[in-house]
Amino acid sequence: MTAAQPDLWALFFHFLTLSLLSIGGAITTAPEMHRYLVGEQHWLSDTQFTASIALAQAAPGPNVLFVAVLGWNVAGLSGALAAMAGIMLPSTTLVLAATRWARNNRDSIGVRAFTAGMAPLTLGLLLSTGWLLAEPFLRAPEHLPTTLVLIAATLVLTLRTQISLVWMVLAGGLLGALGWV
Template sequence: MHHEDGPAAAKPSYTLWQLVRYMLRLGSLGFGGPVALVGYMHRDLVEDRRWISEADYKEGLALAQLAPGPLAAQLGIYLGYVHYRIRGATLAGLAFVLPSFLMVVALGWAYVRFGGLPWMQAVFYGVGAAVIGIIAMSARKLTEKSVGKDKLLWAIYLVLAVVTVVTESEIAWLFIAAGILVWLLRAPPRWPGKLQAAALTQMPLAGSLLGSVDGSVLAQVGIFFAKAGAFVFGSGLAIVPFLYGGVVTEHHWLNDKQFVDAVAVAMITPGPVVITVGFIGYLIAGLSGASVAAFATFVPCYLFTIIPAPYFKRYGRLPGVVAFVDGITAAAVGAIAGSVIVIARRSIVDLPTACIAIGTVLLLLKFRKLQEPAIIVIAAVLGLVLHPLLH
C-alpha cells in the first residue's frame, strides 16, 4: 500500500475486515434514518475508535451531501475509501447495504405471500400512518439544518414543496436549476468554468437518454431506479416523492397502498431508507426485480462517491461548489416536505390513522431520543387492535 497523500494518510489503525464487520453491524442494527446513521459513524469511527480522522470524516460528509444519492451509504463508501481506496469503498458499501437488502426481500416475500391476510393489512394500517409522522419530523429537522433562516433557500424550498404537491412527482432538472441559481447569485464564477459548464450540460442529456430506452420490465426497472439513484439529493427520504411519481403515477407498477407499505418497510428495517427500492422491486418482479432495483439505485451513488473522491480533497471547499450544494439541498428538502403532504393524503384515511400520525409527531417532539422502530412497533400494535374493529 503506498499513499501519495503524505502524513494525513498514515498507516490505518484498523484492518479492512474490521471496517467491513463494523459496516455489516451498522447495516443490521442502524435504525433511525440517514441523519442518525451518519451520527453513529461519527461517534463510533471518529470519537470512540479513532479509525478515521475528523478531517476525513468531514470531507466524506460534504461529498456525500454534494453528490446525489443516499447520504449514509455514500459516507460509508467514502470512509472505506479513506484508507483502503476502491477495495475498501466497495466492500464497506456492500456490507452496509446487504443486511437491510436481505431483510427487505424477506419482508417482500412475506408481503406477497400474506399481503391479503387481515393481520398484515392491520399492521400496515397503523404503520403507514406512523410513517407520515416520522417523515414529517425528518422533513422538519432537515429544513432547520439545511435551510435555516436563509431567504433565498426558503424561496427555493417553498417553490419545490408546492411543485411536488401539485405534480405529485419530483422534477429532477429543478434541483439542478436551484443549485445553479444559488451558485450564480452567491458565488458568481469570474470566468466561465469549462468543467462546470460541461458537467451541467451533460446531466439533463443523460436524463433524456435514459428516458427514451424501452425494453422488458426488468430493463425498465433497472433504468428507472438508476435514474432515481442518480437524481436524488440529500437524505434517503428524498427518493420517496421521486419513486412515487414513477412507480405509481407513471408506470402503475404499484398502487397507492402498496407504495405507502413499501415506505413503511423502509422505516421498519435498519440501514439506508433507500433500500425500500428492494421491496418495490420484489413486488414488481420477484427476487430478480429486487436485485435489479437495488443494484441500479446504488451503482450511481457508488460511482458518484469514488470518482470525485480524489478531486474533492482539492476543490470541495470552493465557494461555487458550496453554493451549488446549498441550492440543491434546499430544493431536495422542499420536495420532501411536499411529498409528506402527497403521501399523507393517501394513507391518512380516517380518524384513527390521523390520530396515529399526529401522535407520532407529538411523541417525537417530546422525546428527542425516541427511536423510530419503537414508534413503528407501537403503531403496528395499534393497527392490529383498531383495524379489525373498524373494518
C-alpha cells in the same frame, strides 16, 4: 501517525454490525465509525473523517454515500465496496425478507392491519413532502399557474391510472429542465 494496512474483511464486518444499529440512518453511527476508523485502526485522521462526511453530505444523492467516501479513503475502490456492502447488506436483506413474507401472508389479519395502518402515515408523508417541494413555486406568481396544473395532473394520474410515480417524477423533472415550471 502511521496508518495501519486496511483489513477489508474487518472493515466490511464492522460496517455490517453498524448497519444493525443504524436506526435513523447510517449517520447515527458516525461516532462509532470515527472511533473505529480513526481511534482504533488509525486508517483515517480526524480531518479525513470529517472531510469525508462533509464531501458526501454536500453531494447530491442518498445520505448513506458518506460510508462509500469513508471506505474509499481507507482503501480506495475496494474499501468503498467493503464499507457500502457492509452497511447495506443487512438492511437490504431484511427488507427483501420482510417483503417476501408480507407478500406470502398478505391475507393474514396482521399484515392487512399493518398495511391499513401505514396507509395514512404514508399518505401524510407524501403530502408533506409534496407541499415542501411545491411551496416555493406556489408563492411565486410567475410559477403559480403551471405549478397548480402539475399538481392537479399528478393527482388525477395517480388516482385514475396505474402509471408509476417514477415516470411522473421524471416527467416533472423534464418539464422543469425545459423551463415550463
